[in-house]
Amino acid sequence: MAVRKPPITTREYWAPGHAACAGCACATALKLATKAFSEAMEEKYGDPNAFAIAQATGCMEVVSAVFPYTAWKAPWIHVAFENAAAVASGVEAAWKKLGRKGKVLAIGGDGGTADIGIQALSGMLERWHNVVYLMYDNEAYMNTGIQRSSSTPYGAWTTTSPPGKYSIGEDKPKKWVALIAAAHQIPYVATASIGNPFDFVKKMKTAAKVDGPAFVQVHCTCPTGWKSPLEKGIEIARLAIETGIWPLFEIENGNFFNIRIQPPGGGAKVKREGDRIVAIEFKKPIEEYLQLQGRFKHLFKQPEAIDQLREQIKAMWKVLGVDVTLPKPGE
Amino acid sequence: MPIRTVMKANEAAAWAAKLARPKVIAAFPITPSTLIPEKISEFVADGELDAEFIKVESEHSAISACVGASAAGVRTFTATASQGLALMHEILFIAAGMRLPIVMAIGNRALSAPINIWNDWQDTISERDSGWLQFYAENNQEALDLILMAFKIAEDERVLLPAMVGFDAFILTHTVEPVEIPDQEAVDEFLGEYKPKHAYLDPAKPVTQGSLAFPAYYMEARYTLWEANENAKKVIDEVFAEFEKRFGRKYRKIEEYRTDDAEIIFVTMGSLAGTVKEYVDSLREKGIKAGAAKLTVYRPFPTEEVRELAKKAKVLALLEKNVTFSVGGALFQDFSRALINQEERPILVDFILGLGGRDVTFRELDQVLEISRKALAGEKFEEVNWIGLRKEIL
Secondary structure, three states: OOOOOOOOOOOOOEOOOOOOOOOOHHHHHHHHHHHHHHHHHHHHHOOOOOEEEEEOOOHHHHOOOEOOOOOEOOOEEEOOOOOHHHHHHHHHHHHHHHOOOOEEEEEEEHHHHHHOOHHHHHHHHHOOOOEEEEEEEOOOEOOOOOEOOOOOOOOOOEOOEOEEOOEEOOOOOOOOHHHHHHOOOOOEEEEEEOOOHHHHHHHHHHHHHOOOOEEEEEEOOOHHHHOOOHHHHHHHHHHHHHOOOOOOEEEEOOOHHHOEEOOOOOOOEEEEEOOEEEEEEOOOOHHHHHOOOHHHHHHHHOHHHHHHHHHHHHHHHHHOOOEEEOOOOOO | OOEEEEEOHHHHHHHHHHHHOOOEEEEOOOOOOOHHHHHHHHHHHOOOOOOEEEEOOOHHHHHHHHHHHHHOOOOEEEEEOHHHHHHHHHHHHHHHHOOOOOEEEEEEOOOOOOOOOOOOOHHHHOOOOOOOEEEEOOOHHHHHHHHHHHHHHHHOOOOOOOEEEEEEOOOOOOOOEEEEEOOHHHHHHHHOOOOOOOOOOEOOEOOEEOOEOOHHHHHHHHHHHHHHHHHHHHHHHHHHHHHHHHHOOOOOOEEEEOOOOOOEEEEEOOOHHHHHHHHHHHHHHOOOOEEEEEEOEEEOOOHHHHHHHHOOOOEEEEEEOOOEOOOEOHHHHHHHHHHOOOOOOOEEEEEEOOHHHOOOOHHHHHHHHHHHHHHHOOOOOOOEEEOOOOHHHO
């Protein structure tokens, strides 16, 4: 009987038994990321295990390494909240001197990357360490109980951006760390989503195989923090892509004039000039994405806030060089 | 053959690092320690030191990179001072908690505000509870020697703790003194190659480092740090003895000077010890029974040696370049604790002096003597005394 080759290795590095919440899409992201890394190491160095992980404090850290247990089947180190990139720099330097072949994977959430860890990240990227930095973006400080980060989207409820008489929730647009990373002109930067796992795996492998630093930002749902149904994580993440909330792109060597934008799917109409996507007409309104999450519930009483979010998304796409049309419901 | 030459303590520290053959160094420039990374980068550039030198963007990342490198199993070195050390604060506790034998040179400098680049010990004293071993050098030779010994002590399996070696800003960091640079072969023999027994970030033998510990485990982890500090006391003695045998220079946790029949002993650390010894000589010429003692090792605190020292004097005058507010200096607390349950104990008088690079000369020491003699005579005295304070500008 012919046995079909699995689409990704059956080797596990993020083992069952971790303490993540039910429906945690970030846990899935880490599982896939390490599998992808392993495949890349096998292809590049002939050794699927030729990597170590340096991880920032955050929900994925605390749920995976509760002494005396560990969910990690790879060499793994956690030091503090803001320094995964700096720790990874040290590990990489040590490996270089030990003559050890392989690559270091640094992992941080949006708080440990976009906020407190951005200096260490910038230093690591600028010094050109052979490290892949994976930012898992669940858009708030989930570990400490859902406080806003600079990666929290406009309008979202968090415990520190509560909607109220004088507040619509988070009142600043999301910070785009992938673009900041790309400004270091590093070999590879990508955004990915747990809503498109194959694409995410492909990007992780590409990142792991480049020589020098790489940065991947993966959007992953958090049922607890987003007040969303446990079973809808992947669907919600996919809707983020299909409604224009979450752009998927790649940037090589910091070349902003050649950002590879990916078509979002969901019936969106894509206009190209040569290889390049210049305009996208989305078919699904962002409301489809927002309505599945309790963190945006209050916005439906303030439609002007949703319009404001639409304008911000357009502006963000403009930075990427794409004109987008975002429909309102029923349009 | 060892080379006898003259150099600043910063250069001596860089030479010590070079002789110890660390594989990874991560450092950020800060006054007065900048010359250390500069000199090391020259060694690396010239191929005299085969190491990765990570030019980090901050001290926080310097110590973080050192933690990463040390956790990957290589000998690791860094240097800093003052605000830089304060910026490392959080990670210092983690380095110790993870039992990583990183060695760090410190040009002891005052902390802001007001910003001040000159010498006192507030920077390292403020990190006394981090779990790091702390050594203080009196001169440039000691800076070099103590860094070498710090590696051996830190890496000892009974210890496995990071270690910092302090030397006074400008008084030593920027002052040229005679220094003997030991032979590379002799240092290699003394230190040996660093080969940690445990699997450190090794894909062939993956381990998880830096776990989360619930209340059921945290206290025990902290207790092992306590134990390691206690173990370090014996290891320090052994390493000091071996160093003396190999290199001929004698070190003690507390170095005593003319203490045998002393009534007043001046206790201090760092470069001030040199001044105090000379001062003691001048007092002896006048027939005053004074002695001096220098703490070379501050953490682990040499409690036994302090108790022995205390038996020799009626007054211990503690000369401190640091302040613990509303208490006095750190030594005052430590000595009080070491002596509180002893049947016979000398009077402790605390002196805060030399902060932010204020000179400590015989004139200041005369004031110390005067107050100490008052205490000795059973007269009223202040427990904590600020010496050299310019009250007219207050």
